[in-house]
Amino acid sequence: MDAKILISVEQLYRYYGHYLAVEAISFELNQGEVLGLLGPNGAGKSSTMQMISGNLAPSAGRIRINGIDLLDDPKRAKAEIGYLPEQPPVYRDLTVDEYLGYCARLHRVSKARRGPAVRQAKQRCGLGGVGRRLIGNLSKGFQQRVGIAQAILHNPAVVILDEPTVGLDPNQIRDIRSLIRELGESHGIILSTHILPEVQATCTRVQIIHQGRLVFAQTIQELEQRLTSHVLLLETRQPLDATGLATVPGIDDVELLGASRARLHFTDSNPADAVAAYVASAGLGLVELALDRQTLEQVFVELTCSDRPDTVEHAA
Amino acid sequence: MILTIALRELKNLFLSPLAWAILAVVQLIMAYLFLSQLDTFMLLQPRLAGIEGAPGVTDIVVAPVLQTAGFLLLLVAPAITMRVFSDEKRNRTLALLLSAPVSMTEIVLGKFLGVTLFFILLLLMLAAMPLALYAGTSLDAGKLAAGLLGLALLLASFAAVGIFMSTLTEQPVIAAISSFGLLLLLWIIDWSGGGREEMTGLFHYLSLQTHLQSFLKGLFSSADLIYYLLLIATFLVLSIRRLDQQRLTG
Numbered sequence: 001m002d003a004k005i006l007i008s009v010e011q012l013y014r015y016y017g018h019y020l021a022v023e024a025i026s027f028e029l030n031q032g033e034v035l036g037l038l039g040p041n042g043a044g045k046s047s048t049m050q051m052i053s054g055n056l057a058p059s060a061g062r063i064r065i066n067g068i069d070l071l072d073d074p075k076r077a078k079a080e081i082g083y084l085p086e087q088p089p090v091y092r093d094l095t096v097d098e099y100l101g102y103c104a105r106l107h108r109v110s111k112a113r114r115g116p117a118v119r120q121a122k123q124r125c126g127l128g129g130v131g132r133r134l135i136g137n138l139s140k141g142f143q144q145r146v147g148i149a150q151a152i153l154h155n156p157a158v159v160i161l162d163e164p165t166v167g168l169d170p171n172q173i174r175d176i177r178s179l180i181r182e183l184g185e186s187h188g189i190i191l192s193t194h195i196l197p198e199v200q201a202t203c204t205r206v207q208i209i210h211q212g213r214l215v216f217a218q219t220i221q222e223l224e225q226r227l228t229s230h231v232l233l234l235e236t237r238q239p240l241d242a243t244g245l246a247t248v249p250g251i252d253d254v255e256l257l258g259a260s261r262a263r264l265h266f267t268d269s270n271p272a273d274a275v276a277a278y279v280a281s282a283g284l285g286l287v288e289l290a291l292d293r294q295t296l297e298q299v300f301v302e303l304t305c306s307d308r309p310d311t312v313e314h315a316a
Numbered sequence: 317m318i319l320t321i322a323l324r325e326l327k328n329l330f331l332s333p334l335a336w337a338i339l340a341v342v343q344l345i346m347a348y349l350f351l352s353q354l355d356t357f358m359l360l361q362p363r364l365a366g367i368e369g370a371p372g373v374t375d376i377v378v379a380p381v382l383q384t385a386g387f388l389l390l391l392v393a394p395a396i397t398m399r400v401f402s403d404e405k406r407n408r409t410l411a412l413l414l415s416a417p418v419s420m421t422e423i424v425l426g427k428f429l430g431v432t433l434f435f436i437l438l439l440l441m442l443a444a445m446p447l448a449l450y451a452g453t454s455l456d457a458g459k460l461a462a463g464l465l466g467l468a469l470l471l472a473s474f475a476a477v478g479i480f481m482s483t484l485t486e487q488p489v490i491a492a493i494s495s496f497g498l499l500l501l502l503w504i505i506d507w508s509g510g511g512r513e514e515m516t517g518l519f520h521y522l523s524l525q526t527h528l529q530s531f532l533k534g535l536f537s538s539a540d541l542i543y544y545l546l547l548i549a550t551f552l553v554l555s556i557r558r559l560d561q562q563r564l565t566g
Binding site for chain 2: 055074078082085
């Protein structure tokens with residue numbers, strides 16, 4: 001089955017006065033994808049999401065949701081969207097049930113399906129026990145979950161979540177992440193976050209926005225490949241001998257970091273076993289042998305702190 | 317969809333103690349005024365009995381009570397309308413309505429209808445007082461109905477003006493004060509313009525009060541009806557424009 005294009009954004013611009021917040025952003029989102037938007041504060045993530053959800057009018061550009069132009073036919077396009085803003089848009093004076101019932105009516109969920117829809121959303125977001133409590137009396141984490149429930153209630157094609165795991169405890173974060181992955185199978189999801197491991201845990205695609213521009217767009221597989229290390233970090237009890245190490249098959253280059261620490265560069269397969277055997281036979285006393293992984297964080301820092309000197313980037 | 321938003325707005329109003337307090341205070345003050353007006357009528361009654369075509373209980377009790385009610389509600393209406401959009405903006409809940417498949421017109425009309433329904437409830441409670449007079453006497457039903465209709469239109473105009481003011485600011489108090497100011501200005505505008513004839517005419521037409529007065533006299537004139545409808549439509553359109561424009565400027 002060909003994946004359906006759920007969101008297509010073309011050349012999106014947004015000015016606040018003279019300040020250019022979003023510049024020429026274009027991307028597409030297919031069904032079954034979870035797109036993670038990353039970026040430093042003020043990069044334009046929230047503005048982009050607000051524009052896709054119809055809360056903010058773009059200065060220029062085109063947004064199509066499930067093939068429907070958001071600007072030409074906002075009502076039909078918005079029916080396909082579930083949106084959780086940075087601050088959950090909850091009425092503090094209502095109970096969870098009242099609130100979700102109202103949201104269902106706003107989204108034109110038919111009367112017959114309203115009850116089941118609310119129940120399912122509550123169950124998915126772990127709100128079973130708090131249906132009759134006032135939202136204002138709930139903790140931040142629960143309010144956040146009410147916000148997520150509101151966004152998925154009407155079973156929209158596209159779910160846009162602006163920092164969905166803020167204010168949640170680690171258990172809830174795990175629940176929400178698995179919920180996002182589950183939703184991602186049948187819907188298209190865009191989420192923004194500051195937590196980089198979250199992206200690797202939940203998303204199928206990553207985009208980094210910096211100063212309003214899209215500076216990085218890759219699928220998680222491409223990213224994993226990029227992040228695959230070609231460096232081993234070795235530490236032993238006895239001093240190391242660089243020339244000896246270089247004879248180990250598979251090692252291209254040895255970089256001594258101290259008397260008993262070294263970085264070993266390789267290209268093809270991981271020569272850790274050969275290195276371990278060499279260390280054992282030479283009686284050096286193995287302390288540590290690990291892949292020196294480049295993390296998403298490093299990629300992020302590289303792309304978003306472009307004005308910093310190179311040395312800082314690689315020291316991380 | 318408009319009705320969904322309207323009912324939510326109405327229920328929201330009753331969730332806050334403010335609406336209940338306003339209902340209670342207005343009812344109390346109007347009851348006092350009504351009783352004192354009734355007292356006056358009792359004093360005058362023997363003398364009126366001798367005059368041919370003398371004003372009846374509707375003219376002496378009901379019309380002044382409704383007139384005062386109009387002014388009293390001018391003071392309290394901004395307290396009801398101030399939160400309509402300012403609160404949504406301040407609590408960032410407007411996003412819920414904006415990302416739902418409803419148009420800006422539906423949102424504004426829904427809110428307006430909700431607030432107007434609240435005012436109609438308030439009006440029905442006030443109408444209970446003159447209607448209680450049916451127990452002892454008979455009223456000029458036509459005059460009473462015209463008066464109530466006039467007051468309902470006046471209240472709907474208060475709602476429209478107040479809603480527009482609350483789209484302008486995130487601070488409910490500022491929305492309340494500015495809508496109070498605008499309403500009061502529209503109420504007293506015909507006091508001025510004394511000198512020039514054409515100015516007096518214009519100010520007289522603009523005044524909220526003069527149009528209410530003809531309703532209270534039992535006159536149902538389409539000119540007065542159109543005045544209120546125009547006022548309501550103007551401020552609702554302004555509200556819609558304002559919210560649309562906010563989406564553009566962010």
